[in-house]
Amino acid sequence: MALFGYSLKERQTRELLALGVIRFLGGSFLAVMGALVVYLVYRGGSAISWDFLTEYPRDSMTAGGIWPAIVGTFGLAAGSMLVAIPLGFGAAIYLAEYARPGPLLTVIRLGVNNLAGVPSVVFGLFGLAVFVSFLGFGRSLLSGCLTLGVLTLPTVTAAAEEALRQTPASFREAALALGANRWQAIRQVVLPAALPGMLTGAILALGRAAGETAPIIFTASAALTLNAPESVFSEVMALPTHIFNLATNGAHIAATRPQQFGACLTLIVLVLGLSLFALIIRARLRKGRKW
Amino acid sequence: MSEARLLAPKLSPTEKGFRLFFLAAAIVALGQMFLIALFLLNEAAGLLATAPLGDFLFSKDWYPTYEPPEFGALALIVGSVVVTIGSSLIATPVGLGLAIYLAFLAGRRKREWIKPAVELMAGVPSVVLGFIGLAVVAPFLQDVLDLPTGLNVLNASFILALMAIPSIASLGEDALAAVPRDVLDASYALGATRWETIWKVAIPAAMSGLSTAVILGLGRALGETLVVLMVAGGAAQIPTSIFDSVRPMTATLAAEMGETAIGSAHYHALFALGAVLFVLTLAFNLLAYWLGVRWRRG
Amino acid sequence: MVAGGPIIEARDVDFYYGAFHALKGVSLDVAAKETTALIGPSGCGKSTFLKLLNRMNDFVPGARLSGEIKVAGRSIYGSDSDPVSIRRLVGMVFQRPNPFPKSIYDNICYGPRLIGARKKADLDVLVEKALKAAALWDDVKDKLTKSALDLSGGQQQRVCIARALALSPEILLMDEPTSALDPIATAKVEEWIKEADLSIVIVTHNMQQAARVSEHTAFFYLGELVEFGPTMEIFTRPRERRTENYITGRFG
Numbered sequence: 001m002a003l004f005g006y007s008l009k010e011r012q013t014r015e016l017l018a019l020g021v022i023r024f025l026g027g028s029f030l031a032v033m034g035a036l037v038v039y040l041v042y043r044g045g046s047a048i049s050w051d052f053l054t055e056y057p058r059d060s061m062t063a064g065g066i067w068p069a070i071v072g073t074f075g076l077a078a079g080s081m082l083v084a085i086p087l088g089f090g091a092a093i094y095l096a097e098y099a100r101p102g103p104l105l106t107v108i109r110l111g112v113n114n115l116a117g118v119p120s121v122v123f124g125l126f127g128l129a130v131f132v133s134f135l136g137f138g139r140s141l142l143s144g145c146l147t148l149g150v151l152t153l154p155t156v157t158a159a160a161e162e163a164l165r166q167t168p169a170s171f172r173e174a175a176l177a178l179g180a181n182r183w184q185a186i187r188q189v190v191l192p193a194a195l196p197g198m199l200t201g202a203i204l205a206l207g208r209a210a211g212e213t214a215p216i217i218f219t220a221s222a223a224l225t226l227n228a229p230e231s232v233f234s235e236v237m238a239l240p241t242h243i244f245n246l247a248t249n250g251a252h253i254a255a256t257r258p259q260q261f262g263a264c265l266t267l268i269v270l271v272l273g274l275s276l277f278a279l280i281i282r283a284r285l286r287k288g289r290k291w
Numbered sequence: 292m293s294e295a296r297l298l299a300p301k302l303s304p305t306e307k308g309f310r311l312f313f314l315a316a317a318i319v320a321l322g323q324m325f326l327i328a329l330f331l332l333n334e335a336a337g338l339l340a341t342a343p344l345g346d347f348l349f350s351k352d353w354y355p356t357y358e359p360p361e362f363g364a365l366a367l368i369v370g371s372v373v374v375t376i377g378s379s380l381i382a383t384p385v386g387l388g389l390a391i392y393l394a395f396l397a398g399r400r401k402r403e404w405i406k407p408a409v410e411l412m413a414g415v416p417s418v419v420l421g422f423i424g425l426a427v428v429a430p431f432l433q434d435v436l437d438l439p440t441g442l443n444v445l446n447a448s449f450i451l452a453l454m455a456i457p458s459i460a461s462l463g464e465d466a467l468a469a470v471p472r473d474v475l476d477a478s479y480a481l482g483a484t485r486w487e488t489i490w491k492v493a494i495p496a497a498m499s500g501l502s503t504a505v506i507l508g509l510g511r512a513l514g515e516t517l518v519v520l521m522v523a524g525g526a527a528q529i530p531t532s533i534f535d536s537v538r539p540m541t542a543t544l545a546a547e548m549g550e551t552a553i554g555s556a557h558y559h560a561l562f563a564l565g566a567v568l569f570v571l572t573l574a575f576n577l578l579a580y581w582l583g584v585r586w587r588r589g
Numbered sequence: 590m591v592a593g594g595p596i597i598e599a600r601d602v603d604f605y606y607g608a609f610h611a612l613k614g615v616s617l618d619v620a621a622k623e624t625t626a627l628i629g630p631s632g633c634g635k636s637t638f639l640k641l642l643n644r645m646n647d648f649v650p651g652a653r654l655s656g657e658i659k660v661a662g663r664s665i666y667g668s669d670s671d672p673v674s675i676r677r678l679v680g681m682v683f684q685r686p687n688p689f690p691k692s693i694y695d696n697i698c699y700g701p702r703l704i705g706a707r708k709k710a711d712l713d714v715l716v717e718k719a720l721k722a723a724a725l726w727d728d729v730k731d732k733l734t735k736s737a738l739d740l741s742g743g744q745q746q747r748v749c750i751a752r753a754l755a756l757s758p759e760i761l762l763m764d765e766p767t768s769a770l771d772p773i774a775t776a777k778v779e780e781w782i783k784e785a786d787l788s789i790v791i792v793t794h795n796m797q798q799a800a801r802v803s804e805h806t807a808f809f810y811l812g813e814l815v816e817f818g819p820t821m822e823i824f825t826r827p828r829e830r831r832t833e834n835y836i837t838g839r840f841g
Contacts, residue, residue, distance in 0.1 A: 090316030119514025211416030
């Protein structure tokens with residue numbers, strides 16, 4: 001068997017070694033992440049209470065809770081979807097249903113793909129230059145929502161287009177053959193079939209928007225607000241920027257450690273909760289789909 | 292051609308209206324790209340009045356608030372490159388290892404749990420990872436290695452790697468899982484071991500998908516802001532060891548943009564930095580896209 | 590192994606996929622240097638049986654086996670036997686041509702390189718020998734560095750045969766090797782099977798093919814080996830009613 005010089009023994013040893021290294025690499029990452037999650041839950045869990053979630057910060061942030069940051073994060077995330085969903089779904093419908101394949105479509109799709117990889121801090125700069133300064137919205141909930149909306153637009157568009165493309169062509173053909181026009185076919189047949197998939201993509205984007213920090217540091221966020229936002233032109237607090245401020249800028253970095261861990265855990269639960277929700281819906285859809 | 296026009300159905304006003312809206316949305320989605328580039332370059336161009344492009348790119352003196360200010364971005368660019376390379380040295384082997392583990396070794400039961408968990412990890416907000424680097428890893432490094440500060444290239448590379456690994460692993464597993472089963476069977480039937488099949492058949496066949504995964508992961512590390520802002524230490528210097536602090540471009544932007552007067556020379560310099568970042572990540576993405584296209588063709 | 594004796598001996602083989610009883614008490618001897626055809630309606634267990642002979646069913650989750658299979662006198666499911674070394678001895682050609690996305694040359698060299706063949710001169714000889722044995726040498730000798738995927742389907746399948754032959758296996762398993770090929774390519778592969786100086790086990794759903802290429806035929810039905818004997822006898826005077834029904838086309 002050692003016809004050409006490699007014995008089976010040698011090859012089996014190499015196999016064991018190589019697969020061992022692979023298992024070690026994968027396992028050590030999972031172990032590190034697992035340990036971090038456990039540690040975060042442990043430190044954060046002891047900080048979280050009902051009061052922590054529902055009170056304003058007190059005593060230079062060393063006491064009280066994170067309520068305004070939670071509200072701000074919800075506001076920013078929801079507002080960004082008001083921007084991204086109509087535009088993103090509209091663009092996706094155009095790309096999937098109306099546009100003819102050709103160089104223009106390639107360019108649009110390339111643009112959308114590339115935007116998804118542009119660093120979020122660059123979107124922050126864009127928001128600062130356009131919404132805060134050029135359009136004069138100032139540092140506000142509105143500027144933050146628009147910036148986050150622009151940031152998530154490529155993701156929402158790409159996911160929605162994908163969902164539309166997955167509905168079988170026979171659906172459209174059947175509707176058109178029954179005398180429907182293009183828009184009727186889309187509205188009555190294609191959209192109902194594709195909408196759950198499109199929304200899944202939007203929820204994933206919503207989670208991303210809720211967790212973003214860099215784009216809102218200079219477009220929306222205040223270190224501390226003592227009232228609920230009065231209008232869309234108010235500055236707001238947000239969980240990510242709150243964590244960042246407490247951990248790096250505050251006067252009492254050590255004293256607010258429990259608050260920092262608590263806010264981290266809250267943010268993770270919020271963001272991963274949304275992603276998990278979307279992943280579960282997606283899995284359900286794939287199972288339940290009949291075509 | 293004239294017959295084709297005769298056959299085209301007449302559009303109702305509603306249909307026309309919606310079509311117009313969808314087209315407008317698509318134009319916004321595309322226009323955004325040009326708008327971002329336009330605004331960045333426009334604001335960046337203001338810098339050229341103060342500092343020539345050569346000084347900006349090749350001087351390492353970044354003293355934006357001195358009198359007179361100096362805007363040499365070299366140390367910042369090097370800072371970004373160093374932590375990106377550092378994170379890639381960790382994230383590439385671990386991410387690909389995890390991908391191979393998921394695709395070939397985990398078995399169906401384990402994969403059904405681990406794959407979604409890894410995908411969820413890709414969604415952990417970067418501020419949380421930055422916080423972990425700051426509050427957990429930095430004190431640990433400082434104590435164990437007896438360093439002046441735990442906020443340095445090593446820590447930033449480690450945390451950035453934690454962020455890039457899930458996306459490399461997830462995309463990499465997709466690429467490996469797309470290798471046709473019958474090609475793998477052919478290798479096994481020729482008496483190849485599992486590792487020989489992975490190394491000589493699966494990895495070459497999935498190569499462009501795997502490289503796309505790595506490049507996208509690295510592009511993410513290059514553009515990541517909060518992690519390096521919180522963990523890299525913030526010193527605008529060219530590092531001489533992995534225990535030195537650096538100030539990557541993204542961290543500089545996030546730290547200084549909030550405190551500068553709109554329209555000042557410093558403001559324009561930061562936009563120039565943003566433009567450099569934009570161009571670099573665009574290059575990364577185009578490379579990934581190009582590899583992806585080749586992958587689909589191959 | 591006694592000269593002229595069986596090269597494969599299967600005794601009381603039962604095989605399960607999870608709860609599904611795929612093979613029921615199959616015992617069968619394959620004669621050395623001859624061609625044995627496995628026939629039967631789809632789902633009858635013939636492919637499953639074939640894949641047991643080089644342990645390709647090891648990859649199927651939840652698979653269980655009882656009974657014994659010996660190749661060249663050694664039990665291949667014994668605790669000391671190793672699938673990797675068995676597969677060097679027992680080559681396999683699949684239904685769909687599955688060349689690696691590499692050059693023709695590198696496809697053929699894949700197996701030898703696994704066991705340490707490195708010298709170009711050795712490999713050149715091996716490649717030529719294998720391609721000649723697969724009756725492909727004249728077609729491809731000038732384009733060995735071209736991708737195997739650029740060849741026609743029939744040529745790809747013969748690359749796969751040559752690739753298996755490059756390891757000089759004792760036995761070649763063929764799982765519906767021509768069902769994805771056109772008639773001309775099929776004829777060439779059949780021609781090759783008839784002339785090959787090697788023990789071959791071939792699964793086919795094509796009665797004529799079994800009759801043309803094999804010396805022995807085994808008929809499987811619902812996981813059982815119904816009848817096994819010289820091909821001439823099976824096709825002219827089967828002993829079993831079920832065999833007769835099948836070869837005259839009544840099972841559909």
